[in-house]
Amino acid sequence: MLxxxxxxxxxxxxxxxxxxxxxxxxxxxxxxVPLWPLWWGHALGLSTVAVAQxxxxxxxxxxxxxxxxxxxxxxxxxxxxxxxxVHALASSFxxxxxxxxxxxxxxxxxxxxxxxxxxxxxxxxxxxxxxxVIWWAQxxxxxxxxxxxxxxLLVGLxxxxxxxxxxxxxxGLAYQIADWLPKIQGEAIFGPFIITHPYIGWxxxxxxxxxxxxxxxxxxxxxLQKLWCIELVLFHFGTFLLMxxxxxxxxxxxxxxxxxxxxxxEAVSWxxxxxxxxxxxxxxxxxxxxxxxxxxIGR
Amino acid sequence: xxYVALKKVVxxxxxxxxxSAWYAHFFAPNENLYPLFSWNLFSYIPNEVQTxxxxxxxxxxxxxxxxxxxxxxxxxxSSVNRSPNEFIWEIGELGRxxxxxxxxxxxxxxxxxxxxxxGMPARYEVHHATYDPLTYWKxxxxxxMRMIGVVDTSVKP
Numbered sequence: 001m002l003x004x005x006x007x008x009x010x011x012x013x014x015x016x017x018x019x020x021x022x023x024x025x026x027x028x029x030x031x032x033v034p035l036w037p038l039w040w041g042h043a044l045g046l047s048t049v050a051v052a053q054x055x056x057x058x059x060x061x062x063x064x065x066x067x068x069x070x071x072x073x074x075x076x077x078x079x080x081x082x083x084x085x086v087h088a089l090a091s092s093f094x095x096x097x098x099x100x101x102x103x104x105x106x107x108x109x110x111x112x113x114x115x116x117x118x119x120x121x122x123x124x125x126x127x128x129x130x131x132x133v134i135w136w137a138q139x140x141x142x143x144x145x146x147x148x149x150x151x152x153l154l155v156g157l158x159x160x161x162x163x164x165x166x167x168x169x170x171x172g173l174a175y176q177i178a179d180w181l182p183k184i185q186g187e188a189i190f191g192p193f194i195i196t197h198p199y200i201g202w203x204x205x206x207x208x209x210x211x212x213x214x215x216x217x218x219x220x221x222x223x224l225q226k227l228w229c230i231e232l233v234l235f236h237f238g239t240f241l242l243m244x245x246x247x248x249x250x251x252x253x254x255x256x257x258x259x260x261x262x263x264x265x266e267a268v269s270w271x272x273x274x275x276x277x278x279x280x281x282x283x284x285x286x287x288x289x290x291x292x293x294x295x296x297i298g299r
Numbered sequence: 300x301x302y303v304a305l306k307k308v309v310x311x312x313x314x315x316x317x318x319s320a321w322y323a324h325f326f327a328p329n330e331n332l333y334p335l336f337s338w339n340l341f342s343y344i345p346n347e348v349q350t351x352x353x354x355x356x357x358x359x360x361x362x363x364x365x366x367x368x369x370x371x372x373x374x375x376x377s378s379v380n381r382s383p384n385e386f387i388w389e390i391g392e393l394g395r396x397x398x399x400x401x402x403x404x405x406x407x408x409x410x411x412x413x414x415x416x417x418g419m420p421a422r423y424e425v426h427h428a429t430y431d432p433l434t435y436w437k438x439x440x441x442x443x444m445r446m447i448g449v450v451d452t453s454v455k456p
Contacts, residue, residue: 027381031389031411035333091333094385101336112305128302136309143313147320147338155342164346171433172344179345179432182370185383195436 002260007066009252014063027093037088055089071118080107099249106137142215149212173201180243188244214278221276222263229258349429351394359419397448421452
């Protein structure tokens with residue numbers, strides 16, 4: 001199910017890309033400096049517009065192949081090639097496009113899914129390999145969030161030590177938003193609200209940093225995956241509502257990989273989630289142990 | 300590939316990816332080692348910003364007094380299919396070119412920045428500005444603003 005949903009979303013994404021990257025809406029051609037995956041454009045003497053057209057059409061074709069033949073490794077490889085070209089094109093106009101990284105690397109990982117999982121009755125080894133590749137793709141995504149969280153932690157400590165307003169400070173998010181909003185001059189509905197009510201932003205930002213740092217932890221605590229998925233999706237909604245930043249490709253990717261995750265237990269209680277939260281869970285466990293010991297002594 | 304071998308591949312690849320992120324941060328801060336990326340996004344809280352910006356003195360024969368600030372909902376941006384953030388990078392390049400008096404770099408910078416004017420005549424100033432983001436948001440006040448160049452688009456670079 002997860003794999004089919006993944007390639008179905010990509011087909012839809014190719015349509016969105018087709019509409020958003022039309023000839024009329026291309027960035028200024030003067031700023032086009034093709035990254036190395038687009039070497040063929042120069043080799044064939046193609047104009048920037050022609051390169052963009054080729055990439056768009058190729059991506060659409062690749063995603064159709066992917067949704068129809070997701071059970072064949074060469075079709076999945078074709079899809080990866082399409083996404084890679086899209087990412088290279090989007091990143092060739094002065095600024096690297098970060099949102100497509102997730103799809104690019106997970107589609108490469110998915111090439112290694114065992115085709116035999118979709119044939120007759122797969123062997124135990126095949127099932128294990130299939131699940132391992134799914135886990136790998138999920139782990140890559142969570143690793144990107146953890147890396148982002150670790151940088152926030154390290155830079156936050158550095159700025160705090162220097163006596164500066166850091167990501168841990170009550171005014172941290174307000175400063176970030178105040179600096180960013182003039183740069184995008186677009187919609188950020190709640191940005192001004194957070195600037196004028198910084199303590200609300202403070203609590204949110206601390207939670208975001210906690211969730212990002214420990215994102216990779218959910219790969220060994222699958223009961224947390226759905227909660228983390230929802231929070232990360234909310235985080236992306238939040239970055240748009242507060243700062244006007246769209247990281248939209250990551251939202252369907254998170255939903256595809258984690259809402260349909262084969263690792264989430266059938267029944268997960270809020271108690272189990274609480275006790276498996278990083279740091280918080282250990283603290284709760286510690287308190288419970290102390291309370292139990294106290295009761296035992298009391299008897 | 301056997302399951303055991305694949306497990307090793309998975310762990311090594313994730314470790315290498317994390318290592319590449321660190322490498323990208325320290326050795327490719329401008330993301331010029333595609334597809335390596337550090338994932339260091341919005342970690343730094345800007346306390347005091349030093350940047351370059353432009354103010355528009357005239358556009359298409361209309362004189363603006365006070366001059367139009369680039370970062371104050373500039374109407375010109377709605378006519379060009381680019382985000383202000385991309386222009387900020389280019390304005391920065393132009394500003395650095397003016398500071399260095401690098402005529403080739405000024406020419407390159409002007410070519411990109413002046414796409415904002417879509418071929419219409421304009422005069423604009425390039426400034427080096429220092430500000431506290433929160434104070435600037437609330438009061439429009441810079442700590443320091445220093446003009447480093449004036450450009451008339453009718454004079455070709």
